[in-house]
Amino acid sequence: MAPGVCRAHRQGHLNSKVIKIWNPILAKAFRPAVANSQFLSVGEAGEAFVTLVTSDSYCMGAVVVARSLRRHGTTRSVVVMVTPNVSEQSRGALHSVFDEVIMVDRIESGDSLHLSSLGRPELGITFTKIHCWTLTQYSKCVFLDADTLVLDNVDELFQRDELSAAPDPGWPDCFNSGVFVFQPSLQTHASLRAHALQHGSFDGGDQGLLNSFFSSWPVADITKHLPFVYNLSSSCVYSYLPAFQQFGHSAKIFHFTGAVKPWSSSSFKKEGQPPCMDHFVSLWWKEYLSHTTSPPPEKDFHQNVEPPKQVHEHKSEAAFTGSLDTSSSLLAHFSNTFEKLYLQPEPDTVR
C-alpha cells in the first residue's frame, strides 16, 4: 500500500499530517507516513467511481455524487477518499452511501502565488487527489469531483483509457480534472509525486499538476477527449448560451465549478445568473434530499444550511419525497420548465 493512504470500511481514523509540496523545507517529507489505522480487507479487483472529501461541507457534495450514480444504476463500486480533518460524524454518514471510505493524508501545494492568480486560494488541498492512483484494488477508476451531479448512467466511461478527460472551458487545450478516467498504479502515483516536487503546478491545484504530467492530452489521441457533456461546467451557461441550449439536453455530468456551490444556498444567488443555473441547483437539492437508498445523512452535514426557497416550493408543489424518480434521467423531472428556462434567459430574474 502506498504511503499516506489507509483504507477503512465504515471506520474513521485521524491523522493531522499536512504536506505542503511547494515548501522546499517540507518537500523532503512529501512521502508521508502511513496513518495510524486499521488495514481492512478490500474488495475484489474491479472498477470504481472515486471522489474526494477534504472538509465537512464537501460531504454534502459527495453524498450527491454517490446517490446520483446509484440512481442511474451504476454497476461499479462507489468510493470516497477522506482526509483526517473531516469529522467522525460526517465520515459515518459517508459510510451509509459509499461502498468504501478510504482515509488519505492531506497534501497541499502551498503555492499561494498561483492559487492567488487562479482566484481560488482554497484549492491547494486538491493535490490530495493524486492519492487516487493508489487504489490498486481496482483495475480502472473514474474520478468525479464532489461538486459534480450525475444526470445519467455513465458506466460507459470505463471503456476509455487513462487519461481520458473533457476539455476545460478556461483553456481548452487543458483537460478539466473534475472528471477523468485513470488506472490505479503505484508507479504512476510515485511519478506524479516526483513531478509535483520537481515542477509544482502551474495553477497551484491538481489540474495544473495533472495537465503538465499528462501533457500529450491535447494532441495525442481523440478517444481520450471525453465529450464535454461528461463534465459540463457551469461556466458554459454564461459564456455560450446557444451551445448550451443546443447540446445541454445531452448532459451526463454537471460540474458546479467556481467557489460557490449548491450547498452554499444562502449565497448561491448571483446577479446575472441565468435561470437554467437555478435548474441544476434544484436538481442537486432534489438528489441531496432524496432518500432512495439509505437513511438521510442531512443531520450530519447541513446543520446551518437551508435548501434554497425554490426547492421548498418544488417540494410543496409536487410532494417530492425523493423516491419518485423512475425516469432514466433527473432532467426528465424538469422537462416542462427546462426548455422554457433555456429559451428565456433573463439573468436578473433568478428565484
Place this chain on the structure above:
Amino acid sequence: MAPGVCRAHRQGHLNSKVIKIWNPILAKAFRPAVANSQFLSVGEAGEAFVTLVTSDSYCMGAVVVARSLRRHGTTRSVVVMVTPNVSEQSRGALHSVFDEVIMVDRIESGDSLHLSSLGRPELGITFTKIHCWTLTQYSKCVFLDADTLVLDNVDELFQRDELSAAPDPGWPDCFNSGVFVFQPSLQTHASLRAHALQHGSFDGGDQGLLNSFFSSWPVADITKHLPFVYNLSSSCVYSYLPAFQQFGHSAKIFHFTGAVKPWSSSSFKKEGQPPCMDHFVSLWWKEYLSHTTSPPPEKDFHQNVEPPKQVHEHKSEAAFTGSLDTSSSLLAHFSNTFEKLYLQPEPDTVR
C-alpha cells in the same frame, strides 16, 4: 464561379443584395445572382489566407491581419472578401495591403432569436463567411477573422486538412470559427448553403452553422484540433489566468472576441480587465500604426477613432515608427513587461 461572388483586383463593385436565410420567404432567393462586376483574371492555384470585411470599421482589423501576416513572412497570398456596403474609399485602402480584394454578396441569417441568446445581434451577417469556399483559385486556405492579430509565422497551418480549427472556450466541443483551415470547393459551398437553409444555425452566426455541418470535429481526428494558441481567445485571460500565464507565451494568433474591439478605443477599457489585455490591444495598435509595407491607410478608416493613451505613451517612449520590428514575434517588443503584467494581475489598473 459560384453565384453571389465576384472577384476584383483593385476594383470596387456595389451590390445591395442581402439574403436572410432564416426568413422562409426569402429563403428561395438564397442563391443570389452574380453581382455586376468585372471578372478579372486570378492568380495561379496556390494557398491563401482569407479574411472578411462587412463594414468600414472592420477594415481596420483586416489591415492588421494582412500586415501581421506579412510581418511574419508568410509566403502565401493574403485575400479579403468584402461586402458591397463597404465604402469605395475603404476598399481602395484594402487594395494597398491585400493581394486580392473579392466582392461577395451579404448573407444574413436573420435569426434574431438565437443571436439575441448569443448576445451578439450583429453577427447574423457572418453567414457571408461561407463564400470563402468559392475561392477555388486556391487549393487550400486559412480563414482568419478580421479581429485577429497574427503574432508569429503560421504558414504551417497549411499542412492541416479541412476542417481544422481550435476549440471554442465557451463550449469546447465546438470549434471557434475565427481561425480554420479549409479547402475551397463549390460542392462544399452548395452543401453549406443547403444545410443553412434546412437547419439554420444554433447560434444565429457562422459558428453555429459550421459546427453543425462539420459535426464530427470533436470526436473524429485529433490532427484537426488546432492548438488553442492558434486562436487564443481574449476570454481565457479572464477565465483561467494561470493557464494563460503558462502557455500564453506561445500565442500564434490572438483573437479579440466579444463585441468590443481594439479599434473601439473609447470603450475598450472595461472594469475588471486584466492588464495583459491592454498588452494585446497595444500590440494591435502598433501593428495598425506601422507602415512597413505600404502607405498608411488610417485616413480611410479611423477618422473618429483615436488610439488609446497607452499606445501614444509607448510611441513617445520608444519612438516607435512601425519599422523597427526585427524580431520574429511582436511579443518580443513587450518581453520586459509581459511577464510582469502576467504575474501581477491588477484588474483595475488598466491604462
